[in-house]
Amino acid sequence: MNPVDIIIKKRDGGELTRAEIDFFIQGMTSGAIPDYQVAAWAMAVYFQGMSAQETADLTLAMAASGEQLDLHDVIPGAMIVDKHSSGGVGDKTTLAVGPIVAACGLPVGKMSGRGLSFSGGTIDKLESIRGWTAELSEEQFRTQLREIGLVVAAQTADLAPADKSLYALRDVTGTVPSLPLIAASIMSKKLAAGTDAIVLDVKCGRGAFMETLDDARALARLMVAIGTLARRKVTALITQMEQPLGLAVGNALEVKEAIATLHGNGPADFQELVQRVASEMLILAGAAANSDDAQSQVQRAIDSGAAFDKLRAFVSAQGGDPVQLEHPENLPGAPVQLAVPAPVSGYVHRVDAREVGLTSVALGGGRQKKGDAIDPAVGIVLAAKVGSEVNAGDPLCTVHARTEEAAHDATRRLQAAFTIAPTPADPLPIILDHVTA
Numbered sequence: 001m002n003p004v005d006i007i008i009k010k011r012d013g014g015e016l017t018r019a020e021i022d023f024f025i026q027g028m029t030s031g032a033i034p035d036y037q038v039a040a041w042a043m044a045v046y047f048q049g050m051s052a053q054e055t056a057d058l059t060l061a062m063a064a065s066g067e068q069l070d071l072h073d074v075i076p077g078a079m080i081v082d083k084h085s086s087g088g089v090g091d092k093t094t095l096a097v098g099p100i101v102a103a104c105g106l107p108v109g110k111m112s113g114r115g116l117s118f119s120g121g122t123i124d125k126l127e128s129i130r131g132w133t134a135e136l137s138e139e140q141f142r143t144q145l146r147e148i149g150l151v152v153a154a155q156t157a158d159l160a161p162a163d164k165s166l167y168a169l170r171d172v173t174g175t176v177p178s179l180p181l182i183a184a185s186i187m188s189k190k191l192a193a194g195t196d197a198i199v200l201d202v203k204c205g206r207g208a209f210m211e212t213l214d215d216a217r218a219l220a221r222l223m224v225a226i227g228t229l230a231r232r233k234v235t236a237l238i239t240q241m242e243q244p245l246g247l248a249v250g251n252a253l254e255v256k257e258a259i260a261t262l263h264g265n266g267p268a269d270f271q272e273l274v275q276r277v278a279s280e281m282l283i284l285a286g287a288a289a290n291s292d293d294a295q296s297q298v299q300r301a302i303d304s305g306a307a308f309d310k311l312r313a314f315v316s317a318q319g320g321d322p323v324q325l326e327h328p329e330n331l332p333g334a335p336v337q338l339a340v341p342a343p344v345s346g347y348v349h350r351v352d353a354r355e356v357g358l359t360s361v362a363l364g365g366g367r368q369k370k371g372d373a374i375d376p377a378v379g380i381v382l383a384a385k386v387g388s389e390v391n392a393g394d395p396l397c398t399v400h401a402r403t404e405e406a407a408h409d410a411t412r413r414l415q416a417a418f419t420i421a422p423t424p425a426d427p428l429p430i431i432l433d434h435v436t437a
Helices: 003-011 018-030 035-048 052-063 093-103 122-126 138-147 161-173 179-192 213-229 251-262 268-284 291-303 306-317 353-365 404-417
Strands: 081-085 108-112 150-154 197-204 233-240 336-341 346-351 379-382 395-401 418-421 431-436
Touching: 003 018, 003 035, 018 052, 018 161, 035 161, 035 179, 052 161, 052 179, 052 213, 081 093, 081 108, 081 179, 081 268, 093 108, 093 122, 093 150, 093 251, 093 268, 093 291, 093 306, 108 122, 122 150, 122 251, 138 150, 138 306, 150 306, 161 179, 179 197, 179 213, 197 213, 197 268, 213 233, 213 431, 233 268, 251 268, 251 306, 251 379, 268 291, 268 431, 291 306, 336 404, 353 379, 353 395, 353 404, 395 404, 404 418
Parallel strands: 081 197, 108 150, 197 233
Antiparallel strands: 233 431, 336 395, 346 418, 379 395
16 A cells, blocks of 8 residues: 555545555554655545544554553453543542442543643642552553552553554644544543443533534544444533533642542532443443432442542552541642632623633643643632622632742733623533433
């Protein structure tokens, strides 16, 4: 085969075969196909799109480009279930969902990543806990999955290396927004990680990469179709990200909120989402007969303390200090805390999630570029969300900062992120849609 012929075929709107896609991805991964040809192919895909079958074939080829985990021998007969969030502001869902599902008897072995720009990363949040590490060998991963039933580790460089190469080119060639390439990127890593069933949490709104409901639905449907064609069970929830999820934005602050949620005391929207995602995982794995059964199991895991116990066991197994979980006030704290006052009285109509996330990054809670160090203590805790009534001077949120100057800079940005009007506003729903096969 000739890579130029494949580029031309896709440029002209043709549908690539599995063999052509395999050849191209193998050539890209080995270096036999140079970057400029890969970039040309990505641009052709960006403009011409891909069918569901093409995208599934691309996903499988990328998953097969490196190491593929098979976890079925770890717990014989167990269904390997995972969840994936497309990323958002204040999204600490894995920290609560994983322990709940594991406490219900379903093993959760998860590869997670770090945050970039306004979207936080699960690994960064967990590293707020003293001693906790994401760097595990495959044998450690397997042992912990078998003995604890819950493990969260950093993704290895050998897992779907084609995705790493392709994303680096997409990032500098203006082809990041391509739906087939986004879907293949997400799903290839999940398939390579040995997943049988996946619950997708596709964020939608200003604090997400998919800002409109139509775009979020299109991505969700495509990923569900890929999973189905790859013979995996997949379902997707489309969830609201116009405003931050929960109240806390910032690594240690979000760990505290996840702990509260495992005790049943989380913010209403976050508590609802956590319990819904956990229920979907149980249903998809066949561990619950129906929605009512799943919800009952989830509630029992929380009420009995089993979910929190599972968090403590999981954190301890990866070197973390369980005392910080039992006494969250011992987690990293910022020396400066400054309330952001409402400039006028009225009702909150909008909280710009992206601006809140970017403000947290500016405080040091996230990265401007890969490799930047982050401050686990800083961030923002909301006091008002859409629908809240506030009086002038009431706190809209509290800034947790390293310095007074940083806190005052954040205050100016955050006041502008809130839209307050004299008429009442309805609270925003958290679940916008449910996409199944």
